Amino acid sequence: MSSTRARVSLLSIGDELLLGEIVDTNQPYIAQQLLPLGLTMAGSETVGDEMDDIVAAFKRALSRADIVIATGGLGPTDDDLTFEAVARTFGVELQFYPEVMEQMAARLKRSVESLGGSNLKQATLPKGSRVLKNDWGTAPGVHFATPENKHIFLMPGVPREMKGLLGERIIPWLREHFPCDTCIAIKKLHAFGIPESIIGERCKPMMQAGHNPNVGTRVSGGVCTVRLVAHAATVSEAAALLAPCEARVREALKEGLFGEDEDSLQSATVRALVERKKTVAMAESCTAGLVASLLAEVPGASAVLIEGAVTYANEAKIRTCKVRPETLAARGAVSAQTAAEMAAGIRERAGTDIALSVTGIAGPDGGTAEKPVGLVFYGIATGAGVETLERKFLGLDRNLVRERAAMQGLDLIRRAALR
Amino acid sequence: MSSTRARVSLLSIGDELLLGEIVDTNQPYIAQQLLPLGLTMAGSETVGDEMDDIVAAFKRALSRADIVIATGGLGPTDDDLTFEAVARTFGVELQFYPEVMEQMAARLKRSVESLGGSNLKQATLPKGSRVLKNDWGTAPGVHFATPENKHIFLMPGVPREMKGLLGERIIPWLREHFPCDTCIAIKKLHAFGIPESIIGERCKPMMQAGHNPNVGTRVSGGVCTVRLVAHAATVSEAAALLAPCEARVREALKEGLFGEDEDSLQSATVRALVERKKTVAMAESCTAGLVASLLAEVPGASAVLIEGAVTYANEAKIRTCKVRPETLAARGAVSAQTAAEMAAGIRERAGTDIALSVTGIAGPDGGTAEKPVGLVFYGIATGAGVETLERKFLGLDRNLVRERAAMQGLDLIRRAALR
Secondary structure, eight states: OOTTSOEEEEEEEOHHHHTTSSOOOHHHHHHHHHGGGTOEEEEEEEEOSOHHHHHHHHHHHHHHOSEEEEESOOSSSTTOOHHHHHHHHHTOOEEEOHHHHHHHHHHHTSOGGGOOHHHHHHTEEETTOEEEOOSSSSSOEEEEEOTTSOEEEEEOSOHHHHHHHIIIIIHHHHHHHSOOSSEEEEEEEEEESSOHHHHHHHTGGGGSTTOSSEEEEEEETTEEEEEEEEEESSHHHHHHHHHHHHHHHHHHHGGGEEEETTOOHHHHHHHHHHHTTOOEEEEESTTTTHHHHHHHTSTTGGGTEEEEEEOOSHHHHHHHHOOOHHHHHHHOSSSHHHHHHHHHHHHHHHTOSEEEEEEEOOSSSOOOSSSOTTEEEEEEEETTEEEEEEEEOTTOOHHHHHHHHHHHHHHHHHHHHHO | OOTTOOEEEEEEEOHHHHTTSSOOOHHHHHHHHHGGGTOEEEEEEEEOSOHHHHHHHHHHHHHHOSEEEEESOOSSSTTOOHHHHHHHHHTOOEEEOHHHHHHHHHHHTSOGGGOOHHHHHHTEEETTOEEEOOSSSSSOEEEEEOTTSOEEEEEOSSHHHHHHHIIIIIHHHHHHHSOOSSEEEEEEEEEESSOHHHHHHHTGGGGSTTOSSEEEEEEETTEEEEEEEEEESSHHHHHHHHHHHHHHHHHHHGGGEEEETTOOHHHHHHHHHHHTTOOEEEEESTTTTHHHHHHHTSTTGGGTEEEEEEOOSHHHHHHHHOOOHHHHHHHOSSSHHHHHHHHHHHHHHHTOSEEEEEEEOOSSSOOOSSSOTTEEEEEEEETTEEEEEEEEOTTOOHHHHHHHHHHHHHHHHHHHHHO
């Protein structure tokens, strides 16, 4: 990794973000858009609508970065302070920009004279600003070069306006003025059913600090994602660095590997079904439609998902899946035998290649020493017969049990499709 | 508001956040939970998994706050650096905490001896740490008091573990050690089916800056939430300020009002069914189990949710809901007539008081000029007969159409239960 790469810091300004009223999706969006430019992300920060805090935040951001990209605080109201904060940070005056007023008037289809004081405020920028024309809203974007030749970019916080200004005004400028001296190649690999700690041990040598490619793991919903980021002088060198490392990670993930990059467990499951020309149905008790709903998130799922049954009540299990009342009486609704009969029953009803059943105890009530909250049985029925699986998702609340149980159900469908 | 209130800064640690691969929902959650404590939010920051950056971020956070709450970087892998970063920040050693190892072993139902080096790492904390027992995962929470008597709290980034540690370990401690010198009373009211702009107009006088209680609105998933925050010297004064304002907001929300504070549309729907002793079944096409799954999120849903049918394929609509093939041929699967027959059919099959059907075009394909992506028909069947509703969720992607469609379905069940 070259140490001469320019560093970027992001700054979000607004009480509504700082107080957690809305989730900031601008920072992750900007970070993802900047990634291919080969700049280094130094950090990102959020401050409220307080002048002193905003000035301090700009100083902090500039102390660790060459480029600061800030969003928010450009509106017409009294708590919009970003222009003034930048002016104070550098001891420059605010200056009226007639061109901004004209652009606002044109956008609002009004005369300049008819615009009010709040628009005047939006057209009054730190002296020395270069205006970034905003074709997506009224507040102007601003590029301000500091005396130390660092660069501040100011954008509205409205995602649509931010996206327009970033893509059309800022990224082209950065590409020209900070040409990439290192090229980046990124690969993400996703696995299900292997603990992160085991993946970490298998990939340990590649996860050392300074290793190129840089390798990291994260877990979400039972899916472990390994991310590889290679840096090199050229695209082909970066790809060449990535390839052997990727092969080793694939080996470490083994049969748990289900997809790469933008794949999800649900999209990989639908893809497996489509590729193998297999149809699926499911009978869900504790997950109550979540497996079906996750599959239906994937465009094209209708080609493989025939029918789902949410058999929450025992009478529904009997009616729709032909579970025998004796089984429910002798083994209980949460049992391997009930799961097996549910899977066989829904497969026969729907006439599919594969059928999944899920029955478990999501909690918070209903658990016993023998059958604790988090206990889930699966049935997977195919032309070869019915198999069952017992899993325990312990220590989780009701909806995490259901979510994890549904993800495991998807993986069972995926593996059955590939057999 | 007193200016002596303690200041809090949040820090999120992780490349996946800094690089924008995942959106950080922890910071807004923590900020919202801290709100009633009357602390001042100084700012929040995100850094990647680089030792120098993390150390610098802790120093920055401590320079502007008395309390720093950090998430992430406590995992077992080599890129989890938070404990070491805190130790470096204060020049203290890392120390092995046997109690943490024992807690991890108990949680994993293994012996201490069988745990690997990655667990040893998770049990090695900055010297002087107070362990916050994590009953929601393996990595311990940590409370570290600095030489300047400031306080650092470290939690895993996994939302479930963070929420447990924050609510059970950190907030009670903060409440005791940073008692609030101004009292805050908060009320949230939730409505469905009324546009935010109309609510904003009706509540306009209360939404002016400086109004006490402070009143704000936000929208998520079709639910509009109005939040009222009253500040006063005593709890009873704050409550007295809140009461008349709350009454006016309730009046503004009218029949759209479904709940308050921690209520969700799903919990309000289950509550309406339970209170009115009514059972429900549903036949879902485009939502594919999402309505059933949302209801099942609520503990106790099993008392009212009898059966759901995911009738994705036309043959499933015919088989399970007795939709007439002629209806499908003449009107199409996405039509008011099909919705009506689905609702009547699933109600008869399941023998419930109320039945809902949902059929629509989620996209991205399948839309036409006459039946665009986002068009959804509902049937709601009760003892009084079957009604249908047509809604258009335009300009949304596949899963937002499905999500919004499912929320509308819940509201139809809720209103039917209350009739």
